Amino acid sequence: xxxxxxLSIAKKNLRSLKHDRRTVAFIxxxxxxxxxxxxxTFGGEIENxxxxxxxxxxxxxxxxxxxxxxxEMSKRNTLSIRExxxxxxxxxxxxxxxLVEKGExxxxxxxxxxFSRDLQLGLTADQTGVGxxxxxxYLYLDxxxxxxxxxxxxxxxxxLQTVFLIDFGxxxxxxxAQSAIYGENAEFIDFFAPGVMGLAAMMVTxxxxxxxxxxxxxxxxxxxxVSSPATEGEIVGGYALAFGIVGLLQSCxxxxxxxxxxxxxxxxxxxxVLLIIFLLGIGTQGLGFMLSSVAKTEFQAIQFMPLILFPSxxxxxxxxxxxxxxxxxxxxxxxxxxTYAVEGCRSVMIRGWEAGDVMPEILILIAFAAAMLMxxxxxxxxxx
Amino acid sequence: xxxxxxxxxxERMAHxxxxxxxxxxxxxxxxxxxxxxxxxxGVLYGxxxxxxxxxxxxxxMLVGILNQTSGSATVLGERIPISxxxxxxxxxxxxMGIYTDLTVHDNLELFSDLYSIGREKFRSRQQALxxxxxxxxxxxxxxxxxxxxxxxxxxxxxALVHDPELIFLDEPTVGVDPELxxxxxxxxxxxxxxxxxxxxxxxxxxxxxxxxxxxxMRNGRLIGEGSPSELMRRADAxxxxxxxxxxxxxxxx
Numbered sequence: 304x305x306x307x308x309x310l311s312i313a314k315k316n317l318r319s320l321k322h323d324r325r326t327v328a329f330i331x332x333x334x335x336x337x338x339x340x341x342x343x344t345f346g347g348e349i350e351n352x353x354x355x356x357x358x359x360x361x362x363x364x365x366x367x368x369x370x371x372x373x374x375e376m377s378k379r380n381t382l383s384i385r386e387x388x389x390x391x392x393x394x395x396x397x398x399x400x401x402l403v404e405k406g407e408x409x410x411x412x413x414x415x416x417x418f419s420r421d422l423q424l425g426l427t428a429d430q431t432g433v434g435x436x437x438x439x440x441y442l443y444l445d446x447x448x449x450x451x452x453x454x455x456x457x458x459x460x461x462x463l464q465t466v467f468l469i470d471f472g473x474x475x476x477x478x479x480a481q482s483a484i485y486g487e488n489a490e491f492i493d494f495f496a497p498g499v500m501g502l503a504a505m506m507v508t509x510x511x512x513x514x515x516x517x518x519x520x521x522x523x524x525x526x527x528x529v530s531s532p533a534t535e536g537e538i539v540g541g542y543a544l545a546f547g548i549v550g551l552l553q554s555c556x557x558x559x560x561x562x563x564x565x566x567x568x569x570x571x572x573x574x575x576v577l578l579i580i581f582l583l584g585i586g587t588q589g590l591g592f593m594l595s596s597v598a599k600t601e602f603q604a605i606q607f608m609p610l611i612l613f614p615s616x617x618x619x620x621x622x623x624x625x626x627x628x629x630x631x632x633x634x635x636x637x638x639x640x641x642t643y644a645v646e647g648c649r650s651v652m653i654r655g656w657e658a659g660d661v662m663p664e665i666l667i668l669i670a671f672a673a674a675m676l677m678x679x680x681x682x683x684x685x686x687x
Numbered sequence: 688x689x690x691x692x693x694x695x696x697x698e699r700m701a702h703x704x705x706x707x708x709x710x711x712x713x714x715x716x717x718x719x720x721x722x723x724x725x726x727x728x729g730v731l732y733g734x735x736x737x738x739x740x741x742x743x744x745x746x747x748m749l750v751g752i753l754n755q756t757s758g759s760a761t762v763l764g765e766r767i768p769i770s771x772x773x774x775x776x777x778x779x780x781x782x783m784g785i786y787t788d789l790t791v792h793d794n795l796e797l798f799s800d801l802y803s804i805g806r807e808k809f810r811s812r813q814q815a816l817x818x819x820x821x822x823x824x825x826x827x828x829x830x831x832x833x834x835x836x837x838x839x840x841x842x843x844x845x846a847l848v849h850d851p852e853l854i855f856l857d858e859p860t861v862g863v864d865p866e867l868x869x870x871x872x873x874x875x876x877x878x879x880x881x882x883x884x885x886x887x888x889x890x891x892x893x894x895x896x897x898x899x900x901x902x903x904m905r906n907g908r909l910i911g912e913g914s915p916s917e918l919m920r921r922a923d924a925x926x927x928x929x930x931x932x933x934x935x936x937x938x939x940x
Contacts, residue, residue: 522783527845
């Protein structure tokens with residue numbers, strides 16, 4: 304292995320990129336864009352869910368507990384209360400439900416006419432031990448988006464609990480005390496930022512590699528390389544080095560974007576994250592090389608993209624935990640290198656794990672990279 | 688091996704190339720059919736023949752891009768596939784084989800690095816080659832911005848940057864305008880004067896005329912070989928073209 308020759312091939316690949324400003328822009332801007340879009344789409348909490356409130360509550364002794372709850376709900380911006388109808392009748396419920404059916408609002412929150420009375424009786428019953436009743440809130444929900452449905456329900460419960468605590472000093476009898484071993488204050492964006500990083504690095508190294516090699520073959524530059532003293536290993540190594548570096552730079556862009564725009568957590572050592580990405584990049588570029596021998600044109604090469612990308616996006620735990628994947632498909636997850644890169648990065652970034660803790664992931668990625676480099680070298684050695 | 692003094696090896700060393708029953712099949716299709724030929728050192732050898740006659744395949748086996756199906760060959764005394772002798776050969780593929788997204792300088796530098804010729808030598812070689820291909824002013828131009836003829840010249844320079852003693856040129860003048868072709872030929876003759884061995888493929892008969900030895904190929908076989916005048920005399924033809932047709936009839940029979 305002549306390191307000088309390997310470096311000169313790596314240099315050549317990086318130089319090609321230098322002249323291709325558009326590709327460089329893509330390498331930087333695409334992950335930046337992906338991270339920003341994903342971050343703003345998934346990173347925030349659900350807000351401004353439009354709802355109507357129909358308050359049938361007759362009150363008790365001139366007190367309307369329902370109104371306090373509505374007031375509490377309006378303090379937060381989870382719900383956007385379009386209309387509150389106090390002292391309404393059943394027709395109002397019907398009209399508002401119709402708005403849900405038409406898709407104009409997501410939910411109708413209805414307070415039962417005996418809400419305050421039942422609540423008061425129920426509370427007294429608790430104290431006296433004489434039978435009481437429960438106050439009722441009805442939710443008419445458009446659950447076509449389960450997340451929004453859940454958000455409305457959670458908000459209603461929260462408002463209820465707050466009012467109970469403040470007005471009556473009542474706490475829930477059982478409290479689940481949680482203490483985060485990892486991921487204190489972690490949000491969804493902290494969970495998927497490592498995934499997006501791995502995904503973007505994989506995408507770019509695969510694409511650069513498969514297209515470069517299709518061009519190398521078509522323009523006979525590969526013939527020239529092969530006829531030179533450069534060995535197959537040096538050629539493959541030079542490519543891996545160049546595109547591994549590109550993947551690395553890209554991860555840095557994503558990391559910086561995620562930290563600056565979304566304040567994601569990096570508890571562990573960022574260098575360890577970059578090492579993981581680098582290994583993933585080297586392996587993926589090898590994969591790109593191998594598939595490039597099947598593709599005759601750049602057009603055909605591009606068609607491998609969805610084949611590689613979709614299983615990775617869906618099954619490698621980028622957005623959904625692997626535990627949420629049906630068992631049959633979960634088996635596939637364990638054969639996708641991105642799974643280990645994402646898991647490794649996540650453990651370092653959120654759990655703050657050290658090299659020793661993520662060694663299994665690192666070793667698997669080293670094995671993947673080594674296998675791909677070896678197979679590529681062997682494939683290149685096969686001379687028609 | 689170089690020091691081996693047996694008679695056969697001496698003879699082999701005298702040849703730049705020697706093939707024995709060299710054969711290449713692609714999926715059962717015979718591209719090169721048991722070819723045996725010898726090319727002496729310092730010779731300008733032209734392989735001529737129609738498209739698909741196996742010229743390119745022969746060269747690709749000799750430079751180490753393809754493995755033969757059977758038979759053997761030596762290049763500068765080393766059996767194919769060669770490795771040790773790679774620094775001693777230069778190869779210009781038909782498709783040019785240069786990086787269009789790099790500058791002329793970057794291309795030359797890459798190949799000089801692969802042949803480990805060193806900074807100093809590269810600088811002087813680059814200067815000489817750029818002068819030869821008349822692109823001194825375009826050193827820092829991207830190859831994609833050059834005209835077709837200029838690209839051809841860059842491709843030739845890349846094959847010569849490490850000053851090889853045996854040069855394979857696969858259709859070096861296809862698509863090259865007449866003026867540039869004349870220039871190329873002047874340079875080929877200059878290389879020959881320097882004692883280099885050149886093996887080129889062509890299907891221009893006027894170019895074949897200028898070769899020392901011509902090998903005529905058809906359907907993967909050598910159907911005639913010799914100096915142009917000898918070939919014409921033997922076939923009793925007044926041109927290489929009609930000689931080729933005569934040998935084709937003979938060989939096909």
